[in-house]
Amino acid sequence: MNEKRQATPAGLRRWQSLDDARFALELDGGVAELSTAADGSLRLRAEAGEVLDPDPAPGIGREPWMPGAVSADETRDGGLRLVHQGPGFATLEVATKPFSLRVLDRQGGCSAELCDLELRDDGSTHISVCAAPDEHFFGFGEKYGGLDKRGERLRMRNRDAGMSHRDPLYLSVPFFLGLSRTSGASRARGVLLDAFGPCDFDVAAERGDRVRMSTESGGVDVTIFPGPRPADVLRRLSARVGRCPLPPLWSLGHHQSRWSYASEAEVRALAAEIRRRGIPTDAIHLDIDYMDGYRVFTWSPRRFPDPKAMHSALAARGLRTVAIVDPGIKVDPEYPVYREGLDRDFFCRRRDGEVQTLHVWPGRSALPDFDRPQVREWWGEQHRALLDAGVSGIWNDMNEPSGWGPDLPLGRFRLPLGRADLSGMLQSDPSDPKRVRAHEEVRNVYALQECRATREGIERARPRQRPFVLSRSGHAGIQRYAAVWTGDNRSRWADLRESIPMLLNLSLSGVAFCGADIGGFFGSCTPELYARWIQLGSLYPFARTHSKVFTRRQEPWRFGRRVEAIAREALRLRMRLLPYLYGVFRESEHCGAPVWRPLLYEFPDDPDAVRVEDQILLGRSLMVAPVVERGAREREVYLPEGVWFSWHDDARYVGPRRLRVSAPLEHLPLFARGGSILPTQSPIEYVGQAPAEPCVLEVFPGGEGSGELVEDDGETTEYRRGEVARTGLRLWERRGGRMRVEVGPREGSYEIPERILRARVRACPPPQLVSLDGQRLEQGDAVPGYRAADGRVLVQVPDRGEGAAIELEPGP
Ligand code: GLC
Numbered sequence: 001m002n003e004k005r006q007a008t009p010a011g012l013r014r015w016q017s018l019d020d021a022r023f024a025l026e027l028d029g030g031v032a033e034l035s036t037a038a039d040g041s042l043r044l045r046a047e048a049g050e051v052l053d054p055d056p057a058p059g060i061g062r063e064p065w066m067p068g069a070v071s072a073d074e075t076r077d078g079g080l081r082l083v084h085q086g087p088g089f090a091t092l093e094v095a096t097k098p099f100s101l102r103v104l105d106r107q108g109g110c111s112a113e114l115c116d117l118e119l120r121d122d123g124s125t126h127i128s129v130c131a132a133p134d135e136h137f138f139g140f141g142e143k144y145g146g147l148d149k150r151g152e153r154l155r156m157r158n159r160d161a162g163m164s165h166r167d168p169l170y171l172s173v174p175f176f177l178g179l180s181r182t183s184g185a186s187r188a189r190g191v192l193l194d195a196f197g198p199c200d201f202d203v204a205a206e207r208g209d210r211v212r213m214s215t216e217s218g219g220v221d222v223t224i225f226p227g228p229r230p231a232d233v234l235r236r237l238s239a240r241v242g243r244c245p246l247p248p249l250w251s252l253g254h255h256q257s258r259w260s261y262a263s264e265a266e267v268r269a270l271a272a273e274i275r276r277r278g279i280p281t282d283a284i285h286l287d288i289d290y291m292d293g294y295r296v297f298t299w300s301p302r303r304f305p306d307p308k309a310m311h312s313a314l315a316a317r318g319l320r321t322v323a324i325v326d327p328g329i330k331v332d333p334e335y336p337v338y339r340e341g342l343d344r345d346f347f348c349r350r351r352d353g354e355v356q357t358l359h360v361w362p363g364r365s366a367l368p369d370f371d372r373p374q375v376r377e378w379w380g381e382q383h384r385a386l387l388d389a390g391v392s393g394i395w396n397d398m399n400e401p402s403g404w405g406p407d408l409p410l411g412r413f414r415l416p417l418g419r420a421d422l423s424g425m426l427q428s429d430p431s432d433p434k435r436v437r438a439h440e441e442v443r444n445v446y447a448l449q450e451c452r453a454t455r456e457g458i459e460r461a462r463p464r465q466r467p468f469v470l471s472r473s474g475h476a477g478i479q480r481y482a483a484v485w486t487g488d489n490r491s492r493w494a495d496l497r498e499s500i501p502m503l504l505n506l507s508l509s510g511v512a513f514c515g516a517d518i519g520g521f522f523g524s525c526t527p528e529l530y531a532r533w534i535q536l537g538s539l540y541p542f543a544r545t546h547s548k549v550f551t552r553r554q555e556p557w558r559f560g561r562r563v564e565a566i567a568r569e570a571l572r573l574r575m576r577l578l579p580y581l582y583g584v585f586r587e588s589e590h591c592g593a594p595v596w597r598p599l600l601y602e603f604p605d606d607p608d609a610v611r612v613e614d615q616i617l618l619g620r621s622l623m624v625a626p627v628v629e630r631g632a633r634e635r636e637v638y639l640p641e642g643v644w645f646s647w648h649d650d651a652r653y654v655g656p657r658r659l660r661v662s663a664p665l666e667h668l669p670l671f672a673r674g675g676s677i678l679p680t681q682s683p684i685e686y687v688g689q690a691p692a693e694p695c696v697l698e699v700f701p702g703g704e705g706s707g708e709l710v711e712d713d714g715e716t717t718e719y720r721r722g723e724v725a726r727t728g729l730r731l732w733e734r735r736g737g738r739m740r741v742e743v744g745p746r747e748g749s750y751e752i753p754e755r756i757l758r759a760r761v762r763a764c765p766p767p768q769l770v771s772l773d774g775q776r777l778e779q780g781d782a783v784p785g786y787r788a789a790d791g792r793v794l795v796q797v798p799d800r801g802e803g804a805a806i807e808l809e810p811g812p
Helices: 230-241 264-276 307-316 336-343 373-382 384-388 439-461 493-508 527-537 561-591 607-611
Strands: 007-009 012-019 022-027 030-036 042-048 071-074 080-083 091-095 100-104 110-120 125-130 136-139 153-156 175-182 185-193 199-203 210-215 220-226 283-286 320-325 357-360 363-366 393-396 407-410 413-416 426-429 432-438 468-471 483-485 616-618 622-624 634-646 652-662 670-673 676-680 696-700 705-711 725-733 739-747 755-761 769-772 785-789 792-799 804-809
Touching (some): 042 100, 042 110, 042 125, 125 220, 185 230, 210 220, 220 230, 230 561, 264 283, 373 439, 493 527, 527 561, 670 696, 696 739
Parallel strands (some): 320 393, 468 483, 696 755
Antiparallel strands (some): 022 030, 091 100, 110 125, 175 185, 357 363, 634 670, 705 725, 725 739, 739 804
């Protein structure tokens, strides 16, 4: 389509500084603006023509750009040289012909180079990032395949891929993290191509030394996030596109879903069964059948006659619901949401002025134009109908947006005729709602804007509560508004395996709260596959079992007693780790660190760690090595540098090394990093149930380490105003094997009643002496006191938040 258009390889003609952090560039055939941020990130926007469009970023809620002053000099050939004193980059050189941008660090090393800019009159553009010969490429949002995307061509166009299992998928994050080595040390950098419409990445496929990025409209908007470590890149990326706000604690529990639990009676029976069998679960999902004829924000009067009563009954069992909401509004003059949307002209129209329709579950439906603030506000308000009935979370599906062409009636059934054609649809321009854009130009932010509307609506309706929104589609920054699941996968081993690199790359793209449907959506799961999937899935950041109508049911007890016990244990482990997991989410809110991390995130200098794609670091201190092969009862594990302990039996290993571990069906290989303290609790069946042992510190010797225990009410936003209890944790190891565990004192105003604090020191022979704040402790069950058994030492001390120092002297 673009071939006929004139391409202009841009050269820099002149430049002008707009202020000390913004520069206007005049190019051959186009214009550009260069901005520098205080954290050392850099942004280049370029477009064909003579004026640059207004900055589109505020229109989709990007975090404000924090300018960082630079000094500017003209180079001999009329180029530009910027010098930055702050973090990130030291110098930026803008060359004239050909136009290029070189980012240099303090050592004079090149940390990024943008080149080959081509601007076309129709708004399409190409720009390349130079690739180092040994560079690996991660991120790119939601993609199938391996972790490292070098050599691939990736398309970003949000799409309901159905069963095709092909790129592109539901959600696009046009961002990558490049990791290469220079003189032994690794260097990471991130690049975001903030296009709202479809775009393409040629990841060093055509030319090994280029990542070529192409947009179809709107010019280019590229931001470079310097490293040098992956964590630095993620911190900078997330400062720009937004971080995942601390989720309500219940949403970190297990979610049980199916298309559909289709009546109140079925939901109540499910809740009873979950509790009768002691399967830790916090939420039940209500798929489309709760609605009245699939009209969003309604309840089927026949199947759900009294949602309030149902929700009270669920609440009594410690269970909540998450209700699905699709953007397609049934075209039905009797339906108030449709009528109001139409009267207020809130739906997307076609070029010919008609309201655009497509066929979704309720039949012919209209799509709200979420790029307008009033439409978002109106949409947000609709959620009161669900919240007032007792719903706790909202599940945004079909929001690519997805739907079909008109149906062909076939007796009792209707045969949908292909995907909906939205090519004639218009939407508002996010940066200026008075202007319109072709749908395709803003397609990739449709779901982002919908989730924004949803989240903000819930925040208005329940100002103190932390919302829970789940989305299928999205764009860079979706984590600000919603958790993400990876759509319709299949009950196959390949899909279980693929969920690992897919979720790791999503995580490296800023989407911290993500998961895949446990057990698979399409097709029927086998007992062994379910067992392995729930073991891994119970450690996904977002843990939900979901399956499609007409497939084998996937409640944890549907696969026989043995698998039920495995599922129960897996979910009990999640609940045990909840305090630790919560802390990792807290870290993510604070600095954009992913919850699920590939090994390269923590060990970028270790080339063997960089290659591992089937192991996961959950936060800094836990490593999961799941079994994802049918029939496998052992697997190989790579342990990077440092001391590692097997979680289950405390076996101690020193990395770097490979080992084979045995993994009977009951067993998920899990390792803890030596020199860490993990806050845990005894398992509970749901958040809100008091654990018998609320504070158990699992201590893994092998180095010095620190951690934090963060506690709050788990559901309101009061923690932002200091209603939080934070306890610093420190582990010291002295010569001769003496060990010191320092706890607290607690900070913040969230009150915790007096309790017993337990520190369980792993792989620790009976000590000669155990003391608390210098006072010798006795062996036994008294508090304070300690017990040494099975190679572990359990110290129990009273916890009033004043802090404690526990010391252990090794035995002779
Ligand atoms: C879509 C969703 C799936 C849901 C179904 C019915 O396929 O991806 O999760 O169950 O629609 O709402």
